[in-house]
Amino acid sequence: MLKKLNLKHFLFAFCACVFLSFTSCKEQETLVEAQKLTISEGFENPLGFYDSSPTFTWQLPVSEGVLSQSAYQIVVASSPELLPDHADLWNSEKQQTTQSTWVKYEGEALKSRQKVFWQVKYWNQDNEASKWSAVQNFELGLLNNSDWKAKWVGLDTAKDSIRGRGKVLIHKPQYLRKGFELTNDVTSARLYITSKGVFDVSINGENVSDDAMSPGFTTYDKRIETLTYDVTKLIESGQNTIGVELASGWYSGRLLWGTTPWDNTISPKVLAQLEITLSDGAKEIIVSDDSWKGTTNGPLQFAEIYDGEIYNANLEMPNWTTNNFDDKDWATVEVAALDDNVKLEPKRHTTVKGKIELVPQDMTSNDGAAVFDLKQNMVGVPVVNVPMKKGDTLKVRFAEMLSPDGSFYTKNYRSAHSTDYYIAAKDGDITYMPKFTFHGFRYVELSGFDTSKEPSKDWVKGVVLYSDFDDNGKFASSHDKLNQLQSNIVWGLRGNFLDIPTDCPQRDERLGWTGDAQVFGPTSMFNADVYKFWASWLQSVREAQLEDGAIPWTVPDSRGNKIGSSGWGDVGTIIPWKIYLRTGDVGFLEDNFEMMKQWVSYHELKSKNYISNMMSFSDWLQPFPENGNTRGDTSSSLIGTAFFAHSAKLTALTAQVLGEVKEQEKYEALYKNVAKAFDEKFFDETGKVKDVTETQTTYLLALAFDLLPESKIENAQNNLLRKLKEADYHLRTGFLGTPLLSKVLDDMGEIDLVYKLIFNETYPSWFYSINQGATTIWERWNSYSKTEGYNPMSMNSLNHYAYGAIGEWMYERIAGIAPLEAGYKVIKIAPQARQPLNSASASLNTPYGKVSSSWEIKNGEFHLAVVVPPNTTAKIIVPADTSNELLLNGKKLEDSNQVKLVETAESGFELLAQPGSYKFTSTLK
Numbered sequence: 001m002l003k004k005l006n007l008k009h010f011l012f013a014f015c016a017c018v019f020l021s022f023t024s025c026k027e028q029e030t031l032v033e034a035q036k037l038t039i040s041e042g043f044e045n046p047l048g049f050y051d052s053s054p055t056f057t058w059q060l061p062v063s064e065g066v067l068s069q070s071a072y073q074i075v076v077a078s079s080p081e082l083l084p085d086h087a088d089l090w091n092s093e094k095q096q097t098t099q100s101t102w103v104k105y106e107g108e109a110l111k112s113r114q115k116v117f118w119q120v121k122y123w124n125q126d127n128e129a130s131k132w133s134a135v136q137n138f139e140l141g142l143l144n145n146s147d148w149k150a151k152w153v154g155l156d157t158a159k160d161s162i163r164g165r166g167k168v169l170i171h172k173p174q175y176l177r178k179g180f181e182l183t184n185d186v187t188s189a190r191l192y193i194t195s196k197g198v199f200d201v202s203i204n205g206e207n208v209s210d211d212a213m214s215p216g217f218t219t220y221d222k223r224i225e226t227l228t229y230d231v232t233k234l235i236e237s238g239q240n241t242i243g244v245e246l247a248s249g250w251y252s253g254r255l256l257w258g259t260t261p262w263d264n265t266i267s268p269k270v271l272a273q274l275e276i277t278l279s280d281g282a283k284e285i286i287v288s289d290d291s292w293k294g295t296t297n298g299p300l301q302f303a304e305i306y307d308g309e310i311y312n313a314n315l316e317m318p319n320w321t322t323n324n325f326d327d328k329d330w331a332t333v334e335v336a337a338l339d340d341n342v343k344l345e346p347k348r349h350t351t352v353k354g355k356i357e358l359v360p361q362d363m364t365s366n367d368g369a370a371v372f373d374l375k376q377n378m379v380g381v382p383v384v385n386v387p388m389k390k391g392d393t394l395k396v397r398f399a400e401m402l403s404p405d406g407s408f409y410t411k412n413y414r415s416a417h418s419t420d421y422y423i424a425a426k427d428g429d430i431t432y433m434p435k436f437t438f439h440g441f442r443y444v445e446l447s448g449f450d451t452s453k454e455p456s457k458d459w460v461k462g463v464v465l466y467s468d469f470d471d472n473g474k475f476a477s478s479h480d481k482l483n484q485l486q487s488n489i490v491w492g493l494r495g496n497f498l499d500i501p502t503d504c505p506q507r508d509e510r511l512g513w514t515g516d517a518q519v520f521g522p523t524s525m526f527n528a529d530v531y532k533f534w535a536s537w538l539q540s541v542r543e544a545q546l547e548d549g550a551i552p553w554t555v556p557d558s559r560g561n562k563i564g565s566s567g568w569g570d571v572g573t574i575i576p577w578k579i580y581l582r583t584g585d586v587g588f589l590e591d592n593f594e595m596m597k598q599w600v601s602y603h604e605l606k607s608k609n610y611i612s613n614m615m616s617f618s619d620w621l622q623p624f625p626e627n628g629n630t631r632g633d634t635s636s637s638l639i640g641t642a643f644f645a646h647s648a649k650l651t652a653l654t655a656q657v658l659g660e661v662k663e664q665e666k667y668e669a670l671y672k673n674v675a676k677a678f679d680e681k682f683f684d685e686t687g688k689v690k691d692v693t694e695t696q697t698t699y700l701l702a703l704a705f706d707l708l709p710e711s712k713i714e715n716a717q718n719n720l721l722r723k724l725k726e727a728d729y730h731l732r733t734g735f736l737g738t739p740l741l742s743k744v745l746d747d748m749g750e751i752d753l754v755y756k757l758i759f760n761e762t763y764p765s766w767f768y769s770i771n772q773g774a775t776t777i778w779e780r781w782n783s784y785s786k787t788e789g790y791n792p793m794s795m796n797s798l799n800h801y802a803y804g805a806i807g808e809w810m811y812e813r814i815a816g817i818a819p820l821e822a823g824y825k826v827i828k829i830a831p832q833a834r835q836p837l838n839s840a841s842a843s844l845n846t847p848y849g850k851v852s853s854s855w856e857i858k859n860g861e862f863h864l865a866v867v868v869p870p871n872t873t874a875k876i877i878v879p880a881d882t883s884n885e886l887l888l889n890g891k892k893l894e895d896s897n898q899v900k901l902v903e904t905a906e907s908g909f910e911l912l913a914q915p916g917s918y919k920f921t922s923t924l925k
Contacts, residue, residue, distance in 0.1 A: 030129065031065060032061040032066070035059045043532065050141065055102040056074055056102075059869070067870060069100050070123045074090070076105065083118075094123075113190070114140050119134075139228070141226060141346030148192075152338070153270060158265055158267045172302070173436065174244075176245075177243040178293075184278040186232055187278065189234075189235050189275065190230060191208060193227055194224055194270075194344065195269065199270055213498070228346065242274065250305065254306055272288040290332060292332075300435070305437055309435070313430065314423060353468045359457070363455060369447040370455035374444070377400050377440070377441070377775045378440075378464050379439070379494065380439070381438055381465065382433070382434070383462075385431045391423070391424065395446070395448045397447075398410075418439050438498065466497050469530050475810055485806075488770070491799075493520075493524055495801075496516075512556060514553060515802075516802045518567075538591070538592055539591075540555050549564075551564050551569035553568055566612060566644070567640075596647070600648050609677060612637055612641040618636045624732060634695045638678075642702065646705040678707045682702075685712075688719055694719075696724065701740065717748050720744070729760070738803055764781030766806060778797070778798055779798070779802075819846075830876070849872075852867040870915045871915070877909070880923060881922070882908065
């Protein structure tokens with residue numbers, strides 16, 4: 001009996017262990033693993049990464065049983081075999097928190113070249129555990145100047161010729177090469193490379209990458225970005241050759257003003273370090289040094305960003321990047337040491353690539369020339385495949401639009417020649433794509449081809465170049481012109497996000513104007529995955545900031561000016577705050593807080609009794625200026641004081657987020673003092689502007705930045721409405737006023753008026769340019785008219801994104817997706833449906849996953865489909881006649897764990913929703 005009892009107890013205990021073990025395993029596998037794992041500003045498994053103190057972000061899966069996160073665990077190791085149980089770099093242990101974004105690494109210090117592996121798992125709202133995620137990794141680049149054994153090398157091209165404004169030196173492109181021998185097979189190889197100029201690199205005849213215009217445009221006197229390539233498959237045992245093409249680019253090429261803080265008279269140079277591990281464990285390092293050789297007598301004879309290229313096929317050097325080439329006539333390169341004052345850092349955002357190919361939709365030919373119409377204003381380069389005769393020169397011209405007589409309109413290129421030339425070495429078809437330039441164009445004209453051949457549309461393709469980011473959101477509606485406006489905004493973004501946020505991509509400028517950037521930043525975040533792009537450029541802004549706190553007009557600074565402009569330099573406070581609201585990344589505020597404070601100090605320096613006397617471009621390109629000035633009629637002092645107050649307020653809000661209590665109090669007090677001075681100086685007791693010209697923008701600044709006492713707000717709002725009525729309900733705003741117009745009117749409850757402004761067909765309006773054929777956003781409201789022709793000013797870009805700032809309102813209010821808490825942790829979905837629309841939709845990839853809002857009005861009913869991503873909640877406002885029932889998924893709404901009715905208001909039903917997909921139906925009044 002005793003034995004039976006013991007056996008029985010043993011079996012029970014055994015079964016219990018098995019059950020517990022099974023349930024434990026089951027707990028591990030109950031939930032799907034985390035999705036879309038990224039580090040820092042959204043990098044996925046990067047090579048040559050810049051950040052040795054990264055943050056981790058992941059998204060919860062859209063699956064049954066996963067609403068929110070209650071805990072997470074991250075493990076980080078030096079080898080994937082150590083994960084998850086033996087992480088040697090960091091184990092966060094189980095952290096009871098909903099945080100799934102921007103989690104800071106707190107493990108062992110990471111070093112240059114180190115490859116790091118990581119995983120994450122989460123627990124849902126019911127404390128059920130997920131599987132461990134798939135193993136992710138990142139490999140660091142060379143983080144310190146001391147990691148470089150290579151030297152800067154290149155030829156002396158400064159002596160070649162002089163031309164252009166400011167006697168800019170024109171440097172001939174260089175061809176540089178180095179042969180080397182390996183005694184064993186290669187197990188891994190990394191090429192670390194950068195240049196003063198732009199480069200393209202090949203090994204053994206194979207191009208290392210499809211990057212364009214590398215390494216990019218930075219504050220070269222402070223920082224030059226480096227790139228890392230895995231070239232293991234390109235290198236073999238025995239003889240090998242590395243070859244680099246090098247041109248001026250932004251570093252030593254022609255730039256507007258041309259008085260850069262860095263010495264752009266220096267000949268372009270390359271810095272290369274090839275680190276190889278052989279199969280026997282031995283290490284080899286091939287560096288750029290005095291053993292390299294070079295020539296300028298290659299086929300690419302001229303390459304400038306503004307002016308184009310000259311390619312002479314008669315000078316081609318077959319196999320010059322392979323072992324089968326004799327370089328005995330090439331010159332020995334000059335060598336220069338690294339400058340410790342210039343930091344070499346891995347590139348912190350994506351390189352420029354050919355992202356889209358466009359083909360001509362129309363073609364005309366006449367008198368030996370053929371014109372190809374891509375039907376879309378774009379930025380990039382052509383690929384031409386044309387028949388030629390030996391010795392002839394193909395001329396490739398570009399234009400954004402045609403003149404009424406069909407000729408090319410290029411006056412707006414100003415001094416930018418923007419033309420490519422190809423000299424044929426033989427009869428027959430040639431294929432050519434420029435390498436070290438880019439153009440803004442819709443039309444391509446070819447001349448100099450074999451005229452015995454009939455031109456064909458397949459002779460030309462347009463390769464669209466921009467930094468390698470993906471779309472981040474979509475917007476669509478029932479109105480064709482509103483959809484065209486959205487398309488124009490997106491194409492303006494693509495055209496002006498070529499390594500830095502430029503003002504325009506076609507003329508002799510293409511610079512990082514700070515004013516354009518600050519007004520368009522929020523809209524760009526809706527349309528594209530550009531967080532890393534902005535983070536990188538803001539680093540350049542910090543580096544360009546002067547000792548007195550001034551932020552130059554353009555970053556990187558091509559002018560070397562020592563003054564800032566109100567509304568332009570305020571990019572240093574506005575972009576950090578606005579992008580924080582859309583990402584929730586506190587680290588971004590930490591990075592930029594000092595810059596914000598210094599810029600506010602510059603405002604103080606340029607003010608007396610809190611009233612600004614800072615230089616200002618003012619409300620740039622305001623239509624119908626009474627003073628005839630491109631800076632508009634709004635007082636620069638009023639503008640400067642308003643932005644002084646606003647920047648102080650944003651700095652106070654940043655201090656609050658960062659827990660800097662004393663700083664918060666300091667900047668809150670400063671904001672209040674400047675606002676009081678603004679009110680007393682510029683507004684009378686009735687809330688009307690005094691002593692300066694009254695404009696729409698004067699009221700917009702006062703209301704948008706909260707600069708008036710409560711007693712004056714209503715009168716100021718009425719005065720704004722009066723100014724709009726005087727303009728027949730058309731805007732009279734430029735670069736600074738236009739982005740504020742929709743928000744201020746929205747806050748006033750004037751949604752119908754915002755719709756009227758957006759849907760206006762006549763000048764000045766967004767649809768006016770569309771009616772004239774625009775496929776991008778224009779610099780001026782009247783850059784072109786079908787009846788009056790082109791604006792007579794040469795400063796007339798047809799691809800200029802500033803006025804595309806209206807896209808922010810389209811996403812947030814027409815489609816109705818906005819962050820209520822930073823990073824969309826709490827989302828507001830409240831579409832504002834008005835005629836002439838009967839439907840609109842938008843989707844957006846937030847840090848937590850995709851959110852979408854799609855509405856349609858049909859037979860008096862309002863249909864709203866919503867997706868709320870996991871680990872967030874949403875406040876949803878459904879327009880309705882609230883005397884009737886609200887339907888959820890076809891049934892009468894009843895409170896549940898998923899959706900709760902919070903309030904029934906005059907505007908509709910206010911709901912609180914957990915993650916999920918919902919379809920609401922209401923009856924409209």
